[in-house]
Amino acid sequence: MAPERPFRPLQEVVKYMSNDSVWNSWDVRKSSDLYGIPEWGAGYYGINDDGELCIQTKIGKNTISIPFNEIISGINDRGMDLPVLLRIENFLDSQISRLNESFRKAIKSQDYKNEYRGIFPIKVNQQEQVLHEITRFGAAYHHGLEAGSKAELIAALAVMEDKESCLICNGYKDEEFIDLALQSTRMGYKVFLVLEMPGELDLVLKRSEALGVEPLLGVRFKVSARAGGHWSESGGDRSLFGLSSTQIIQVVDRLKEAGKLDCLKLLHFHLGSQIPNIRDIRQSVLEAARLYGGLVSEGAAMGYFDMGGGLAVDYDGTQTNYTHSRNYSMDEYTNDIIDVLLSVFNEEEVPHPVLLSESGRATVAYYSVLLVNVLDVAKFEAAPIPETLPEDSPELIQNMQGILKDMTQRNLQESFNDAVFYRDQMRQLFQYGQVTLRQRSLCENLYLSVIQKIREQMDRMKKLPPGLDQLDDNLTDIYYANFSLFQSLPDVWAIDQIFPVMPLTRLKEEPKRRGIIADITCDCDGQINNFISRKDLERSLPLHELKDDEEYYLGFFLVGAYQETLGDLHNLFGDTNVVSIRIHEDGSFDITRELEGDSIADVLSYVEYDPKVLLEKFRQKAERAVKDGLISPKERQQIVGGFDTGLRGYTYYERENY
Ligand SMILES: Cc1ncc(COP(=O)(O)O)c(C=O)c1O
CATH class of the missing domain: 1.10.287 (Helix Hairpins)
Structure with a gap:
């Protein structure tokens, strides 16, 4: 016989039933799904049982989890205010490991007979701390750097210690640039001068003769393949940098003539950044591998194959070939590249070169999170409507009230169209001085009531009426957050980049409001109204109602690549405070650096x-x-x-x- 279940005392039942969470079936798992954390977070974020978003990192066998609000308290206690750009050093190390280990695995499993050397392109995040950490942690993998200007070369030479790693010099090079690179070669560093323009060769040869240094030369090839995504212009015949196959042959002939063909060691190409489709990557690697084979048969020394950047970040978590995503994992990327290279090099009996890639975005995007506090919210809700309209109300107001009274599920679209028409008519009459401010205000309030009522009706319908898909745009709140889009997320403004955004706390609660995010620059472009979601991009983000006595924090994720130096001083909002943390195995974290943002x-x-x-x-x-x-x-x-x-x-x- 089953044991008898004791009755719960009535008081306990009442207490249990009055607990909100019994009725509110929302839980942290739903928040995780709603904001797509498993899809874009690459395992770096999770929500704890208290509904707080946490940084997660594996150290040894332990997974350490630290809530963001604990970090924010630590920052505030040290006298720093939000907005803060938080850099998580562990994530930078982890991405360098992931990339190098993935290539190592692919090389081993497919029996590629040479090594991989990662290169970090400085332009993607030039901050001293980033270069320092990449060269320090990356030394174990001989992870090198790419410099596209004299300033970047000087920074690279100052931080690089490991003479086994490569330093790739791209970009337009003057005599000073070339001399510095050649002198560093003399000092034992592997500094490759990559020819981007046909005219550069003579200057390089002249300076190397003058200084008595054999240059390590590379050529940048304009692959004819073009990729989808934002940066498709970086590839193709009309791309700005690199040499066509004809120009490469001219370089080979010139080097032969000068007796320096043995200096040509490296082939470089760059299809573009954020390549969403693996097919495009395979295509460009194939073309470049054939060109590499051609250079070997021309008698060039070769030995290095540098395939530039392009490894994409899955910002929207859809794992598709959309602009903000990628339809491949890191392991698929590395395996496919090795596969294509082997197919060409083995067929042409070309010795396998050292393989280089210049992954910037995928290395540093995860490293930084922008933390902001919400200052206020503007809601688009109707104020209470008087039961009877004032006697002198114009006909337009009476019509608007009529829509409210006569609305049924069958005439929602008509109601919406009429409401917009009456509201606009009212605004015109106001401009001509034919209605008062009070009358205009009443009409607009009635308009809001109409669209709110339409929204409520739509929630109850299985099939939505056509033509009302923009209705929500009229009702979403505006959350004013303490940051400048132009300073901290310039790509959102310039190229419609999408970054994951979400609240950092209250994730046990269902977010019942929907909002867009405005910055504090008082520029109408300073807003975010495109958000990732499970299905598609959405024009608003689910958010919580603000509380009077509690800060509401938002995090903007994957912002470590390209954002910091591209940001500008629009409205004279300067650099934000920057805080770096290092998480330890025992679950503690150190604030390793604090950089105060710009003062006024x-x-x-x-x-x-x-x-x-x-x-x-x-x-x-x-x-x-x-x-x-x-x-x-x-x-x-x-x-x-x-x-x-x-x-x-x-x-x-x-x-x-x-
Ligand atoms: C020559 C070169 N290499 C590497 C990169 C970095 O590309 P990604 O950030 O996509 O890895 C760039 C950026 O566009 C580049 O111009």
Whole structure:
């Protein structure tokens, strides 16, 4: 006989039933699905039982999980405000390992007879800390660097220690650039001068003769293949950089003539960044491998095959060949490349070269997260409507009220069209001074009631009426977040880049509002209204109702590539604070670096103001106000003090107490 189940005391039942979570079937798993964390997070993020988003990293056998709000408290306790760009050092190391290990595995499993050497293109994130960490941690893999300018070359030479790793010099090169590269070759570094333009060769030969250094030469090939995605212009015959096959043959002939063909060691090509389709990658590798074979048969020394960047990041988590995604995993990428190379090199009996790739985005995107606090929200909800309309209400208002009364599920589209028509008519009448402000306000409020009612009706319908797909755009909230899109996420503005965004806390609760995100630059372009979702991109993001006594934090993820130096000073919002953390095996974390963001004085000096002169000018104005009897000398002191503090303050919104 089954044991008898004891009855629960009534008080306990009442307590249980009044617990919100019993009725609210939302849980952290649903939040994880809703925001697509497993798809874009690459295993680096998870939600704990308290509904907090956590950084997750595997150290040894342990998976360490640290909630973002714990990190934010640590940052605040150290006197720094949001917005903060958080750099997670462990993720940078982890991505370098993933890439190198994946190539090693593919090389071993397919019996490719040479090695892989990763190269980090400095342009993708030039910050000293990034180069330092890549060269420090990457030394075990001989992970090298790519420089596209003199400044990048100087930075690279200063941080590189490992003489086994390669330094690739791309870009337009003048005598100074070439000399520095050649002198570094003399010092024992593997510095490759890659010819991007036909005219560069003579200068390189001249300088190498003058300095008595044999150059390590490479040629950049314009692959004819073109890839889909944003950067398709980087490939194809009309791409800006690189040499055509005819120009490469001219280089070979010139080198033969100068007796220097043995200096030509490397073939480089770059199809473009963020290549979503693996087929395009295979195609370009195939073409370049044939060209490499051709150079070997021409008698060039060769030995290095550098296939540039392009390894994409799955920003939207769809694992498709959409612009913001990729239809391959890292292992498929490395295996496919080795597969194509083997098919060509074995057939042509070409010795397998050292394989180089210049993956930037995939190396650093995961490394940084932008943390911001939400300052306010604008809701588009109707205010209560009076039961009876004022007697002098124009006919348009009465018509609008009529829509509300007569609405059924059958006439939703008609109701919407009519409501828009009456609202616009009302606005016109207002412009001609024929209705009052109060009347216009009532009409617009009725309009909001109409679309809200349509929305409620639609929620109850299985099949949505046509033509109402834009309706939600009228109702979504605007969440004002403390950051500048132009400074911190410039690609969102410039090329419609998508980054995953989500709240960092309250993930046990169902997010019942939908919103777009506005920055604080007061520029209408400073908004994000494209978000990833499981199905497709969506024009709003599920968010929680703000609470009066609690900060609401958002994180923008995968922002480590290209964003930092491309950002600009629009509205004079400067660099944000930057904090780097290193997570340890025991679950603790260190704040390894704190970089204070720009002060107002800093940004003003970038645009040629002298903060000292500004203060002096303001002081004189205040003194005049004292003379004119407008303020007292004591008030002058306070006002000038406020101006001075302002100059030294953060360019972003600073909360008084938190
Ligand atoms: C020559 C070169 N190499 C590498 C890269 C990095 O590409 P990705 O960030 O896609 O890896 C770029 C960027 O476009 C590039 O121009």
